[in-house]
Amino acid sequence: MAATDLKTLTPRRWLIPLSILALLLILVSLIAFYMPVDPFAGLFGRISQPRTDDILFKVRLPRILAAAVVGGSLGACGVILQALLRNPLAYPHILGISGGAAVGGVAARIFGFSVIAAGGMTIPCGAAAAFGTALATTFFVYLTARNRGRLEPVTLILVGVVFNAFAGATILFLFAVADMREARGILFWMVGSLDFINIDLFRWAASIALIGVCSFIPLARSLNILTLGDEAAASLGVRVEKVRILAFVGTSLVVGAVVSFCGMIGFVGLIIPHLFRLLIGTDHRLLLPASFLGGAVFLVGADLISRVILFPTQLPVGIITAFCGGPFFIYLLKSHRRRTLNNV
C-alpha cells in the first residue's frame, strides 16, 4: 500500500489552535483590564488619574466580557451563515434580523421609553424592544423565505436583503419625524458600541448568545457536508432541512440578542471566518470554535483601541472594526483569493 498519510482532525490538532487562541484572549483581556485610564498621560506629561477598583470591576470587566461574548458570537454566526447560505459573502447581519432589531431599538430610544424593571432587574427599553423586533423579524423572514417546507439559501439571502432595506427606510423615517436630541447616542448604538452596558442586560444577552453558540457545535460536521450541496449532504445522511432550520433559528436568536445589546457591529462576522479559514482550514469542527475565540480576541482588542485612540472621547467600536476590517479584508481577497474563496 502506498505510503499515504491523511491529514484529519485529531483531538490534538483541534486543541492546540484553540488553546493558543484562548491564551491570546486572556492576554488581550488583561491588557484591556490594566490599561491606564489615560494611556497617553505619560507621553504628554500629565498626571494619570488614579485607577479605582470601581472603574476596574464595574466598568471595565463587564465591558471586556461583553466584547468577548459579542465578538465571539458574531464570529461564530458568520461561520454558520456562510456555510448555511453557501456564500462566502454572508455575515451575521445579512438575514435582516439585525435591521429588525435596529428598528425596535431606535424606535424605543426616540420615543423615550427608558428602562423597564422586571423581576428585580432593569433592562433598558431600547434593548428589550430591539430583541422583540428581532424575534418578530426572524419569524417573518422564516415565513417569507420558506417555500414548500424548504429554506433555500438564495431565497433566504434575497428576503434578508429586502428586510434590511425596509428596516433602513423605517429607521430613516423615524429619524425624519422624531425630535433629534438623542441622535448622536442612537447613531452610536446603531454603528455598534459597547458604551451602553448594563450588567443585567449583559447577563440576558450573554446567556442567549452563549446557549445559541453552544447549540451550533453539533451542527459543525453537518455544515461541512452541506457546503457540498443539498443532494450530496442528504445522501450522506445529513437531515438537510433540520440542520438548516436549526442554524437559521440559532443564528437569528444570537444575532438578535447581540444587536439589541450593542448595535450592529460590522465586519467581525465577515472577516473572522475568512481569516481563520486561511489560518486553520475549512473544517467547521475547528473553524467554528476558532472563529468564536478569534472574534472575541478581535473585538476585545478593537474595543481597547476605541477607548484609548481619541481619549478622552470614546469612539463606537463598530467604527474601529470597520476601519481595520475593511482594508484587511481587501488584503485577504487580493493575496489569498484561492485559499479563501476556493478559486470559483
Next chain:
Amino acid sequence: MCEGRRNPILDLKGVAIDFGPGAFRLDSIDLSIGRGEVFGIIGPNGSGKTTLLRAMAGLLSPDRGTVSVDGQPLNRTSPSARARSIAYVPQEAALTFPFTVQEVVLMGRFPYLGCLGFEKESDIEVARWALEITETDHLKERIMGDLSGGERQRVILAMALAQEPAIVLLDEPTSFLDIKHQVNVHRLLVRLREERQLTVVSVLHDLTMASTWFDRLCLMADGKAKKVGPPADVIKYQLIKETYETEVYIDVNAVTGRPYIIPLPTRETMGPGGEKINHPRGDRRS
C-alpha cells in the same frame, strides 16, 4: 445476472412521483435490481433518469409505491442507516469553500461517526483505500476548486466509496472524464462488484458505454420504464430510433460482443442489415 435478480437488493414497486399538474411525472416504475448487478439507466433528456435515481437514493420520496433495500422500505430507514447502505454520486458537487481532497473523501465517513466524533484510524484507512482505487491519491493535498472537472468527479466517487455502501448510485459518473478514466471508472466498478458484491446503478448518456459495461439497462421515456433488459435487448435499432427521435447505426462490436451505436447526421444511410433507411425528417423536407 439472472441469479442477481433472484437475490434482489433494490426493489421498486409501483414508484410514482408527481411534480404537480401538467409537470413531469414518474409513472409507476417496477424494477428489481440484484445484489452485485451493474445496472444502467438510459433515455433522452427529461425522460426521468435522474428522478428515478434520486428516488432510489431516498432523496425524493415517492407519492405512490415503495423503494426498498434488502426488503426494508427506504422511508422507514433513518438517514444515516440509509447512507451506510446507499451512496449517491451527483453529477457535480457545490464548491463553496476550499476543502482539500482528503477532507472531502473523509466526509464519506460521516454516517459512521458519532455526533462530535473525530475520525478513527479505521475511517482513515477506508478513505486511504478510496483515494487509491479511484487514482486520486496524488491529489489529496489539493483544493477541490483547483481540480479539473474529471479529477473532481473521481474525488466525489472516492467520497461515495468511502461510505462503504452496498449500492452505489451514479449520475453520469463519466461525463467529464477522458476515455482512459472512463474505462478505469467502469473497470473499477466492475472490480468492486466482483470483490465486494457492490451493486452499481448508473445514469448514462453514452449508449455504447452503457452497452459495453452494464449487465442490464433500463430505457426511460416520458417518465416510464419503456424497456428493461440486457443491452442486446435494449440497444435495438427501432427502439432507440423511436425513443431518441434520432437516426442511428447499431452493430455488434466484434471485440466485446455487445451492441455499439453511432448517431447519424446524414439523411440517408445504411442500416445494420445493409438496407437503405430513410431519414424521417428528411422525407418531409424533400
